[in-house]
Amino acid sequence: MESLKAMQQKKKVVFILGATGTGKSKLSIDLATRFPAEIVNSDKIQVHKGLDIVTNKVTEVEKRGIPHHLLGVLDPEADLTVSDFCLLACRAIEVILENDQLPIIVGGSNRYIEALVDNETFGFRSKYECCFIWLNVATQVLYSYVAKRVDEMVSSGLVDEVRNVFQPDADYTKGIRQAIGVPEMDQYLRLEYEVNEETRKELLKRAIDAIKDNTCKLTHRQLEKIHHLQNQPGWNIRRIDATEVLLKEGKEAGDELWEKLVLEPSTKIVEHFLYGDGCDAPDTTGTGCDASGSNGVYACNPFYAQLGVL
Template structure:
């Protein structure tokens, strides 16, 4: 494959946008197996160490050897500001480009991504050309999937994981305890040793239902932000509809993922990198 540096006139960066639970991490890893790339996490909670189940961090096996930056690297008590993120992300991007690889920025913290790209103090657009891919899923299908994912997290050890970071006097507005799933478990963890089994079950169900509800509210806010960005100059966001994948299961879902998500996304990225024009001029039939 021809060197990226040899064909790029301006340094290029790909962004994978989307609400939580749409498959952004999987798409970024799949793309990074097709073009020489490394991944930069832009989820403000996943930058922090800990709560790997609750925050749905990709595992070493899921990474498939693709280097990930800003994933579980800061102290759980750290309060990562937008400015902090921009500095860290720019350093990671430069390090990736120095290795002649494509930076793929992926995560659900759209406010952080917006600041990185558009803040004049950062000067991002003066250095880089951007390609934005939005992985989307129909609302009801998405909410149903997220509810099932929360149940799977509970089965995988979410309760014990949250118990390990629980503090009666914790500040739920800072650090890792901001994560959806920690404040919601507060009442259950405070009372679990003081009430009978039936009440414990009721408290736990209430906590889990609240986690699901607050996750759906987060999804709504994330989508509102993406829609706002979509209408701004310079944010030509390419939408990939993954709904059909989420409606299926097993091998059929894998086939559909390849057909309606990965192949169109690969074409977008390849056109962005190797075409004569930018991402904005990629063939419209794919999006």
């Protein structure tokens, strides 16, 4: 067991977990306007440059001036391994802490987050005290929402965006082309100028339906991983239910519910984590947060140099 002195020397890091479409990015930005914080993206696809619509990156306006790290910085063709992410995230966290800011790690790649926190190579738990907040939405409500969001992405130019990077011999297992929304468009883009209008519309519909289906499957895997983490030692995750907010999404009542049901409870959790009794305090939300951290292990590798982090 760690000594009290060692615990007191740890820096603090907040993690925002959740499936695609639950509002993780919005919550992280809202929290960063209430605390001196910067955000580290932990979505393995959003780390790459390009395909901003397909990957649903936050816009400059949505960032509201909050610095974001590891967002749209990697070459689209590069393949980001779990180890690569951990090294880059550790460096970003150190830079943020050196600036006397709170690191907020947010994204849906929970396997990467688990490796960052639990892989002994990085010594994360020996250095950082962490608070885990899970933004959750009832499954059927979330499925309906992500389907609607795919339609909005199509209206915003998803098809043209994918067409601009389409290559007949592309490898959909590497780089940004792994993103849901790219492989599904392959058949449509191969045949769109070779078939009649009716067939073209049908091919596009199939592609969009496949994007929706695969996005729902992704949310299921993400939730399974979070439930797995909940049952692991040291992963006392605080759950915030945003179901009612998503049901009112886009309405004035939705904004009020976001403030009441998501932002205020999350703010209180972070306030207590930073200024209260940390993770040992009673948990009024029925979940918890845990002490964890990183030892800053880096390799002299051109992969990291291209991002300007070494």
